[in-house]
Amino acid sequence: xxxxxxxxxxxxxxxxxxxxxxxxxxxxxxxxxxxxxxxxxxxxxxxxxxxxxxxxxxxxxxxxxxxxxxxxxxxxxxxxxxxxxxxxxxxxxxxxxxxxxxxxxxxxxxxxxxxxxxxxxxxxxxxxxxxxxxxxxxxxxxxxxxxxxxxxxxxxxxxxxxxxxxxxxxxx
Amino acid sequence: xxxxxxxxxxxxxxxxxxxxxxxxxxxxxxxxxxxxxxxxxxxxxxxxxxxxxxxxxxxxxxxxxxxxxxxxxxxxxxxxxxxxxxxxxxxxxxxxxxxxxxxxxxxxxxxxxxxxxxxxxxxxxxxxxxxxxxxxxxxxxxxxxxxxxxxxxxxxxxxxxxxxxxxxxxxxxxxxxxxxxxxxxxxxxxxxxxxxxxxxxxxxxxxxxxxxxxxxxxxxxxxxxxxxxxxxxxxxxxxxxxxxxxxxxxxxxxxxxxxxxxxxxxxxxxxxxxxxxxxxxxx
Numbered sequence: 456x457x458x459x460x461x462x463x464x465x466x467x468x469x470x471x472x473x474x475x476x477x478x479x480x481x482x483x484x485x486x487x488x489x490x491x492x493x494x495x496x497x498x499x500x501x502x503x504x505x506x507x508x509x510x511x512x513x514x515x516x517x518x519x520x521x522x523x524x525x526x527x528x529x530x531x532x533x534x535x536x537x538x539x540x541x542x543x544x545x546x547x548x549x550x551x552x553x554x555x556x557x558x559x560x561x562x563x564x565x566x567x568x569x570x571x572x573x574x575x576x577x578x579x580x581x582x583x584x585x586x587x588x589x590x591x592x593x594x595x596x597x598x599x600x601x602x603x604x605x606x607x608x609x610x611x612x613x614x615x616x617x618x619x620x621x622x623x624x625x626x627x
Numbered sequence: 628x629x630x631x632x633x634x635x636x637x638x639x640x641x642x643x644x645x646x647x648x649x650x651x652x653x654x655x656x657x658x659x660x661x662x663x664x665x666x667x668x669x670x671x672x673x674x675x676x677x678x679x680x681x682x683x684x685x686x687x688x689x690x691x692x693x694x695x696x697x698x699x700x701x702x703x704x705x706x707x708x709x710x711x712x713x714x715x716x717x718x719x720x721x722x723x724x725x726x727x728x729x730x731x732x733x734x735x736x737x738x739x740x741x742x743x744x745x746x747x748x749x750x751x752x753x754x755x756x757x758x759x760x761x762x763x764x765x766x767x768x769x770x771x772x773x774x775x776x777x778x779x780x781x782x783x784x785x786x787x788x789x790x791x792x793x794x795x796x797x798x799x800x801x802x803x804x805x806x807x808x809x810x811x812x813x814x815x816x817x818x819x820x821x822x823x824x825x826x827x828x829x830x831x832x833x834x835x836x837x838x839x840x841x842x843x844x845x846x847x848x849x850x851x852x853x854x855x856x857x858x859x860x861x862x863x864x865x866x867x868x869x870x871x872x873x874x875x876x877x878x879x880x881x882x883x884x885x886x887x888x889x890x891x892x893x894x895x896x897x898x899x900x901x902x903x904x905x906x907x908x909x910x
Contacts, residue, residue, distance in 0.1 A: 459673040459675045459789065459790075460789055460790060460793065461687075461790055463684070464686070464687050464689075464690060464788070464790035464791075465790045465793055465794045465797075466794075467686065467690050467693075467790075468689070468690065468693060468785070468790060468791045468794035468795070469794045469797075469798060471690070471693040471694065471697055472754075472758070472794060472795065472798055474697060474701075475696075475697045475700060475701065475754060475757075475758060476750070476751070476754040478697075478700075478701040478704060479700065479701070479704055479750075479753060479754050479757060480750045480753075480754065482701065482704035482705050482707070482708045483704040483707060483708060483726075483730075483753075484730055484733070484749075484750050484753045484754075485750075486708055486712045487712065487715075487726055487727060487730045488730055488734065488749070490712065490715050491727060491730065491731065494717055497717075
């Protein structure tokens, strides 16, 4: 054949290629490739696991954040409620105190009024008593004096009318 | 290296070169070439003169070179498999990294050009790349073999033999066709056969590239006066370039065509055979 192409030589080369291909595949390519694939699979699994854990952590973080937000809202609500309750209580207490004060004041007024009335009554009683006493004393002491005074007054009056009549004065 | 050591090294190196040159010329006139340059070149191309007898058959030197390459590569692979692979660690050392890089290079090329089907292709690329690269570098070692005529020949790169190039080209074409069949069944054969010139172009590209290197090397080494200094560039640099370029070209072509023919083809929608209704025509 031209160029010394020889089918037997070609087949010999192909036979050698087959041996070399099989040998290299079994001895070198496959074990090294298997090792690399296993390592890749391991690191891929680790990466997947890390990604999964990361996503779980993100999810947990979101959950906790939601819970925190909820807790914040609850705290704010409770704070508001407590403030409102405190305000109500204060108002209530203030109203109670005011009412109590009013009651105390009213009671005091009533008592004062009662006291005043009592005092006034006592005073009037005392005054009356004193007056009666005084009157009785006066009455007892000066019946004679009064009589005397009356007499004196009458005398004086009598004297006066006489002198005016003498002088031409008013008979009254 | 300090200056003193550097000076010492240069002196020793120059002395060795001078001694070797003196010895070369003291050997007298080299034996006259038994073959003319034409014969050498013709044998380089056709391999019709220097045959080697083995296993009861007459073989081209490239087949013996194949055995050497096969033996070296398989022995290296076995040693790596026995002594290195069981001790591979998750954080690779330098050697492990080199081995993994080679495997990953083949697998990556297959994955890149045929993402839908690349498992077998990666293994084939690894084999073909290793064979072409180390097979091309093999000619640098100048391993001798005795021909049937009793002459000694330096074993060439196997792919500088048209038969080895055709074998590898056809094998690559067969691999491409297997991808077509796996991906598209019978249609895959048709898709592959459309590229009927592929085995020829791949074979002759390999053969031409490596033959040119071989011829230049034969030409240089034919004359003793050209055997100094020049082979450093011609022999090593060109061979390395050939090895890299041809490895890249064949593996790239194989993976690209494999990916193309193994890609599942979308089914064509069947044409509707129903006749249009009269009302539709009227409308």
